[in-house]
Amino acid sequence: MSKKTPTQKAVKGKGPSKSISEKLLLQMYRNVYATRQFELKCMDLYRQGFIRGYLHPYLGEEAIAAGSCAALSPEDYIVSTHRGHGHCISKGADLKLMVAEILGRATGYCKGRGGSMHIFSKETNNLGANGIVGAGIPIATGAAMGIKVRKGKEVVLVFFSDGAANQGVFPESMNFAATFDLPVIFMLENNHYAVSTPVECSFGNCDLACKGEAYGMPGICIDGNDAMAVYETTKRAADRARNGEGPTLIEAKTYRHGGHHVNDPGLYMDQDVLAEWKARDPLEVLAGKVKSKKKRKNIEDRVESELKDAIEFAKQSPQPSVDEFLAGIPNF
Amino acid sequence: MSKKTPTQKAVKGKGPSKSISEKLLLQMYRNVYATRQFELKCMDLYRQGFIRGYLHPYLGEEAIAAGSCAALSPEDYIVSTHRGHGHCISKGADLKLMVAEILGRATGYCKGRGGSMHIFSKETNNLGANGIVGAGIPIATGAAMGIKVRKGKEVVLVFFSDGAANQGVFPESMNFAATFDLPVIFMLENNHYAVSTPVECSFGNCDLACKGEAYGMPGICIDGNDAMAVYETTKRAADRARNGEGPTLIEAKTYRHGGHHVNDPGLYMDQDVLAEWKARDPLEVLAGKVKSKKKRKNIEDRVESELKDAIEFAKQSPQPSVDEFLAGIPNF
């Protein structure tokens, strides 16, 4: 059976680009730009030895988080991944507390206990990044069940990538969501790689969006580098979910701008394809839609000073107290 | 999203009923009849207290095992389920050793250690029934990988039902099989229930065959009560697999003639639907195709005496030796 490769897949379901409020447009631009700068700075900090463990940059994929989160209300939930900084930022997290967490400081979101792979932000209803690939999918499905039980109006947006789409909990969760018409949106960030394994080598059918219909929900494939397209598709899915009409699977195609993590040069990646994708850098695609150079500049300046302060704050922050940590152990 | 119910699903892929050798026809009839009698006798033995644990009769589903196993060679493998007597019989197991195992005797296939839910028959390449719903699917997929590694020509046929189709290992395994073009056939015995849960309540999309295409293989839906249809579809799938063209998903629709296990009256089952299915009893459907009454009678007589001997053999067989068992424990 011939395996359709992702690039052959048409970009369905995008529909006519509805006019979108400038406020939202600027919000998306801020988040794409902030994520870009955040990741570049984190990579520096990592190389300077401020960061331990794994660091998985979201470079090149920023439009997916920025576009989809723009379609959510603050009360809505997101569930994130090991490549989660962009999700966290776009849902409205405080950069100070993020950098502090990534540096393992007491002032971080998780008191320095989680790090980059486990950032969790209660105040923005971000149910956390996750170090177990695929594990966030049933968590999101369950959050949607909980919302239904307590008759809430929130929806849940769960991010995961193509590797996670190989895990059985993905179809299991789609089936739960469709069976119970749960308010959840499955955002499959198809960046074409799971570490070094390309999608073509890990799927019998590389049309990932089509799994939606097989499990009882619309499956829509879109250009993940176009924040507008992501916003519009997510908006429709969120309305559907909020109206009790059930879940949606969105496959947003994108590409990492580098290796799997900060130390991976990603030499196995097809450099020509990478160049093509970089030519459609989500930051530039969106910049093209923000007419006013001045407003962009404003946003960029604000982001940079915000980020500078955040890094300063994190570096000045104390290490967590060992005594406090030890005192808490009997709870576990 | 409207959920197609199984009955609406057309019986595709059956194709023109090719003429099939009488030898095969009689073999299928023997196996359907033997399974039917075997299950009825086991239920008696259970009620008489000869059998402990769970007993899941295959009554009403006999044509699936008989038809599909007729399309296999003796070297081919099958992987079975908790409802596995029919698979075991149709692959050519010795009724003596089966009954002995179900009675927990030392002479049984598993020396009385497995029982009904764990019958394993090496000499027929039956890799065993399984008490964990869905667990046989990756085992079958792996057996196919092993065959490829050692350049064997066998194919693997794995049986499982609709409940197991909810487990993530099913799509995971389909994806493995399609990605590596493995010689495996996924035989989904859709008997419309997982214990008391009907298919309509546990799937977002009740068209189960369509999951095949989503994972990169043909998905064919057939009438599981028609042994001929099962034989022909399995034969095509086996040829495909043997030629290195990869896996096939077959959804064979059928219906339990009773409850989930011997002690379950199955009152939750729709009695009208049950009646419809019983009106198309796989035994009668097949009997209608065996022209010669005499040959049928011959087979039936032989089966009955074989079964009588098997039960006698089992009852006369000794209990396993406790000392031998204890002596073996250090190995584990």
Add this chain to the structure above:
Amino acid sequence: MAEIMYREALNRALFEEMRRDPTVFVMGENIGERGGSYKVTEGLLKEFGPERVIDTPLAEATLTGAAGGAALAGTRPIVEILFVDFTTIPMDALVNQAAKFEFMSGGQGHVPMVLRTQGGAGNGLAAQHSQSLEAIFYHIPGLKLVMPSSPYDAYGLLISAIRDDRPTIFLEHKLLYMTKGEVPDEEYGIPLGQADIKKEGDDVTLITYSYMTLKCLEAAELLEKEGISVEVLDLRTLKPLDQEAILQSVGKTGRAIVVHEACKRGGVGGDIAAMIMEEAYDDLDGPVLRVCGKDTPIPYNLELEKVCIPTVEDIVEAVISVT
């Protein structure tokens, strides 16, 4: 005060908590329409409807992972996994997710879920439906572990487990569901982490839990006749472990035997015996022994199954050997 069955006590706790707190809900396979294979959830669907009594598709990994998510989103899910043997399927959701979220999130996230399941041998259900796997949960920080032996404890501990803000494994035993005992009519909770002296004694302490508590009591009775006074300490909850109660009893008797059905090798008994040695070596008049299940998969044949599980005779013998 009524005499009711273990499963009725559990059922009553579920009804009362679901009435009291609208965020409490149950989900599992065949628990609604059918009321669960052991009838613990019987009647719930009728009163609370399919929104709060959810018959799920057959997929334990997502069923359990979803419970964690529902808990994080402000509800109190109670999941039923029919056999503890099947908890191997959602093990990631328990070990890496539910157990760790509060810690990893620096206290932001809470997972007030209860996973109800049952284990143990005794019905000829063979190797995949007869295990006792509590040692796994006992070893994983972040999970609470409850294993009641009586209807009284089952009711009171389930009430507390549901109200607890930590993920709790509530492990029942298939041979206990039909056992009867007195349960007061008024509502009560039993704090997690309190062992219970089911029988006082002076010569030896039997430290046990779940179904084996009944066997220990039988053994103790026989031993009384021999003039040996046995104390039977039912742990009731393994996590938190009531170390104080254990050490107090051993301090009194000077002799201890840990009795459980789970395999001896790597079982909870070794941890408790080692803890006693570390904390109360000088109180001991002899080694702390373990009477546990044999280190083998459980066979189908009843004669073979029987020899895998500690019997009253095994316990009696062990006690006599140390006194």
Add this chain to the structure above:
Amino acid sequence: MAEIMYREALNRALFEEMRRDPTVFVMGENIGERGGSYKVTEGLLKEFGPERVIDTPLAEATLTGAAGGAALAGTRPIVEILFVDFTTIPMDALVNQAAKFEFMSGGQGHVPMVLRTQGGAGNGLAAQHSQSLEAIFYHIPGLKLVMPSSPYDAYGLLISAIRDDRPTIFLEHKLLYMTKGEVPDEEYGIPLGQADIKKEGDDVTLITYSYMTLKCLEAAELLEKEGISVEVLDLRTLKPLDQEAILQSVGKTGRAIVVHEACKRGGVGGDIAAMIMEEAYDDLDGPVLRVCGKDTPIPYNLELEKVCIPTVEDIVEAVISVT
């Protein structure tokens, strides 16, 4: 005789066994093209091709379940699961399938598979990438469990594990991959079930395995200077457990401390300490102690991570406390 790294020793064993036996093959995530995150499978793809060096989709449950099936169908699969933390996902395939098939089938089926994985803390990888979960496999009858501490042992034990007809969990440690040691050039296997005295001594026995063996040797050296003679017994394989070697050493020293990185509660140490108490109570001059990991998820912050794992100082202190 060459000085090579732990991971090179493992890599060499894989090359040799795959050359010797065409039914041996490896599969896992990113093990072919990329040679595995820790480079243990480096170069295999080039020599043996994609039929025997299989980069699989990201699905541990099926990956591991498939290994069991491949083993039943006449091959010897070697699966790599990148972190032991992820073995929670295929836990059913290990606990209910691989471990039980030989038993349930009455000896008809054999599962000669090896699951290679690695555990332990030390790199700031936090709660889901730093666990030591050997206690789970130790408790399940039917699984063998190997945890080598040196390149010499890693090579010889992997050779034996691959040739063994039982499912074997081969548990490496992320901090050992770059450690060096002498490995003879000729092929050799180390029988599963033989502990190794890494250092002889008379006063106290340190019973340990995997990475902690190195810490115990450091501690022993410091203690020598204090005039305390410490024996370091490296178990190497936890199942089969070399009970004889343990009892022999304790018989000589009269004092034992079990040292492991895994959480203390329910860890392997309790089982070993309890076994010593049961089998050699009269040889003991004091309680068998445990120096183990703290009962907490592993935190990301390095300062916090450090206090969760036994240090050389912890071991030294414990030894001094019993002598």
